[in-house]
Amino acid sequence: MSVIAVGADHAGWQLKEDLKAWLTRNGHQVLDFGTHSPESVDYPDYASQVAESVAASKAERGVLICGTGIGMAMAANKVAGIRAAPCGDAFAARMSREHNDANVLALGARVTQRDTAIEILRIWLETAFAGGRHTRRVEKIADLERRTRPAWSAGEPA
Ligand code: RB5
Numbered sequence: 001m002s003v004i005a006v007g008a009d010h011a012g013w014q015l016k017e018d019l020k021a022w023l024t025r026n027g028h029q030v031l032d033f034g035t036h037s038p039e040s041v042d043y044p045d046y047a048s049q050v051a052e053s054v055a056a057s058k059a060e061r062g063v064l065i066c067g068t069g070i071g072m073a074m075a076a077n078k079v080a081g082i083r084a085a086p087c088g089d090a091f092a093a094r095m096s097r098e099h100n101d102a103n104v105l106a107l108g109a110r111v112t113q114r115d116t117a118i119e120i121l122r123i124w125l126e127t128a129f130a131g132g133r134h135t136r137r138v139e140k141i142a143d144l145e146r147r148t149r150p151a152w153s154a155g156e157p158a
Pocket of ligand 1: 009011012043066067068069070071072
């Protein structure tokens with residue numbers, strides 16, 4: 001069992017409910033950051049909560065759903081330590097884990113069918129990071145994050 005943080009905007013909330021049910025049935029603990037209705041909301045508000053919970057190790061992985069998965073991934077990737085992958089098929093899901101050690105999965109409810117989304121999620125959760133040469137590359141992403149982060153956000157005196 002693992003703790004999975006989930007979040008969605010109005011375009012993704014129904015799929016979030018379906019994925020949440022699947023996660024619970026499959027023995028995961030779900031931290032649901034909303035949204036909880038089809039009322040229009042702003043996806044960065046949900047991406048930030050899920051990404052920050054993963055970055056703070058309150059959840060092992062995160063799943064974000066908007067219309068395309070693109071906005072959620074863009075917003076989540078602004079949080080230090082997050083590697084969010086927008087995945088539209090099983091191959092991308094597997095590669096995002098094996099090669100990129102993705103810790104957040106972004107899905108698009110307007111472009112991916114429910115059953116496909118569940119299959120993507122299942123594969124994404126089951127696939128381990130391959131390590132080896134990919135470790136060096138993921139470390140280079142972390143270096144880039146450190147080099148480009150403003151000093152004030154790292155708690156350093158201005
Ligand atoms: C909302 O209409 C839509 O822009 C949002 O769900 C998402 O697709 C953004 O990337």
